Every structure is written in C-alpha cells, then in structure tokens.
Amino acid sequence: MFCTRKITETIHWVGGNDRRLALFENLFPVPNGVSYNSYVILDEKTALMDTADPSIRTQFLENVAHVLDGRPLDYLVVNHMEPDHCSGIAEIMTLYPQAKVVGNAKTFQILNQFYSIPQLAERSVLVKEGDTLSLGSHTLTFAMAPMVHWPEVMAAYESSEKVLFSADAFGTFGALNGTIFNDEIDFDRDWLNDARRYYANIVGKFGPQVQAVIKKLSALDIQIICPLHGPVWRSQIPYLLDKYQHWSTYTPEEPGVVILYGSMYGNTENAANVLAAMLAEKGVKNIAVYDVSSTHVSQSIAESFRASHIVLAAPTYNGGLYPAMEHVLLDMKALNLQNRTIALLDNGSWASTAAKHMRSILESMKNMTILKTSVSLKSALKDEQEDVLKALAGEIADGVLNTQR
Ligand code: FEO
Secondary structure, eight states, X not given: OOOOEESSSSEEEOOEEESSOSEETTTEEOTTOEEEOOEEEESSSEXXXXXXXXXXXXXXXXXXXXXXXXXXXXXXXXXXXXXHXXXXXXXXXXXXXXXXXXXXXXXXXXXHHHOOOTTTGGGEEEOOTTOEEEOSSOEEEEEEOTTSSSXXXXXXXXXXXXXXXXXXXXXXXXXXXXXXXXGGSOHHHHTHHHHHHHIIIIIXXXXXXXXXXXXXXXXXXXXXXEESSSOBBSSOHHHHHHHXXXXXXXXXXXXXXXXXXOOSSXXXXXXXXXXXXXXXXXXXXXXXXXXXXXXXXXXXXXXXXXXXEEEEEEEEETTEEOHXXXXXXXXXXXXXXXXXXXXXXXXXXXXXXXXXXXXXHHHTSSSEEEOSOOEEEBSBOXXXXXXXXXXXXXXXXXXHHHHHO
C-alpha cells in the first residue's frame, strides 16, 4: 500500500526508507537506516522531484502512482545524478510516457554515462542558472549547486509556497519513522549526530562550494526545505543554516575535546583515559573518547567536525603510524578539516615515530594548531610521566575553557 505524506496541499512526499542497508555508498554504516526522499508537485502540470534508490523501488512507484491518481506526469526534475536518487529515471520515463526530464548540461552528460535511455534527447528540458519552469500556480527556479555533492547538483526553489528542493544539501542519514518533519522529531537528540556524520563524510570536502550555495540561497524566502535524505524542515531553518555555516567553514560547533586513540595492548588507551580524567578535573565537561580501531572512521570524522580540540594518541607501527589512526588522519585531510587545536601522544616500545608521522600529516593541513606539549610513552604510561600529562591536560583545558568564555 502507498505510504505518502503531504508537505503542503499540493506537494507530497513520495519517498521511502531502507533499514536493511549496512553501508551507504558501500562505505558508511547506517545503523538507523536511510531515507530516500522524492516529491510530487500537483498543479496544471505535474512534477516529480528526483526518483529514488532501487531498494525502495516498489514503495516509491506505488507512492507516485497514488499521488498522481491517474494523472499523467509532465516533468521529472533531476536535481542530482547519484544513483541513490536517479536509478528510477528510465522506469519513470517508461511508466509515464508524457514526462520530460528536466536537468542541466552536466545532468544529461552524467545521465548518458550511467544509462542508455531511448529518445532522451526529445524528452529533455535543459535548464541553467536562474531558469524557471512554470507548472501553473507553482514556478520552479533552478540554482546550480556544483559539488554539493556532485558537479551536476542543482536546487529548485518553488516560489509560490517558498519551498526549496535542496538535493543532498541539508540531508542526513537515518530512516524516517513516519514523522517526516523536523517539528515531529527531537533532532538534537536523535538526528544531529547522523546529520553531522552525513555532512562531514559526504560533503565535508566541499565547504567553499557549500558556502557559495548558502550565499546564493540567502536572498530567498525559504519556508520549507525538502532534502533528498532525512527530515523535511518547516521550522527552525536558521538553526539548520547555522549548523551548515559551522560545518562548511570548518568552524568548531562547540568547545570540547575529542580523544581519538589507537591501542594494541591497552597502554595507549590507559593514557587516553588518564588524560580524559585530568581534563575533567580541570573543569572540561565536553569530552568524548573513541578507540579508532572499533569506531568507524566516519564517526571519528564527524566528531572532529564538532569539537574545537582533538587529541590523537597512537602507537608506532611498522616504523610509522598505527594504521587505524593513519586512516582517520588521512580522511580528515581528504575532507579538508581545518581550524582545530591538536594534542599529540604517541607510544613506541623501541622507537617512537607515530607523533612525527601525525605531525607531518597535520602540517600539510590548513590551520591545524599543534600544542607545544606532547607526551611520548615507552610501552606504558609511568608515574613519572604524570607531570607532563598534567601539563598537556592543562594546555588543552586552558584552550577549551577560554573558547567557552
Ligand atoms: Fe544522496 Fe549524493 O546522493
């Protein structure tokens, strides 16, 4: 049976949820599932805003048919050509032979790379920045949003109801539990971590491009944001924009310490725990400790986008850096993380080289401040190192507590 919701009297959510998927993009764990959103606009003409992932094909097609209720589909607007949204294009075009596909030049280039759709050229409507498409009382205006998250991405703004169809922007991991609007859920409690993890790992590298789009959209009166994943926003839009402002400028969301440690036999882990306790003794409250071997790299990345201070604690391995930590650090660099204060702690039983390797990766990143004090263990933390560890805790705590003020 169909499963749809009304966004407004004329705009309908026709997406679906996948709670079986283990890895989004075959990379990122989605323990809370993921939603693939798609929308139908009903007017003199009808429009479908993107299709959906094959995993929800049956539900999606049933939803579209239900909302159209026997009417033909006039337009399929393709805001994004990643297959989790575009895989249904050929089938929609077959089921709705009157439908024209709306996209920009890059959309059609990528569409032709993925698929061979007969008569696509005759059924295409090519749009560029600022072009409009009238559906009757609704008008869509297209704004190009390259690299948020692929080069062909565009957003569509519907001016009569002030609705932004934002493609991947403002999306999040997580299946929708019947409650599809932000005011029906506790976003901070249940969604923010997944939203940050989605942003940091999927779009994190492209902060300047996200900034360009935010600037472009700031001229619009937006009352509703309809992303391709996660909840639809119909209130608290400044809150969401503020999150995007922080993430896309690589500005920490909050003063706090994330301790990422790698540890083979528990000795580096012990030092990380002792340091965390020392930080708490000094008045730091926002502390999170993660084992990089058992924490998915996408979570370490998300937490690094959140906090102002990061402690990296790792053993030497193969004369270099413990691989799980190297993975996290190289991912931070690939995703363009900047503007963080970093403390280093390493461990080596016969030759400590981990700190040197971490430092060299950090020095190739932008505006990463490495604290003067660092701690080097020889196999295990010893009582005589209490002072240097306390000094490191003091330096971190001063920074965090000063940022809080
Ligand atoms: Fe949800 Fe970039 O696709």
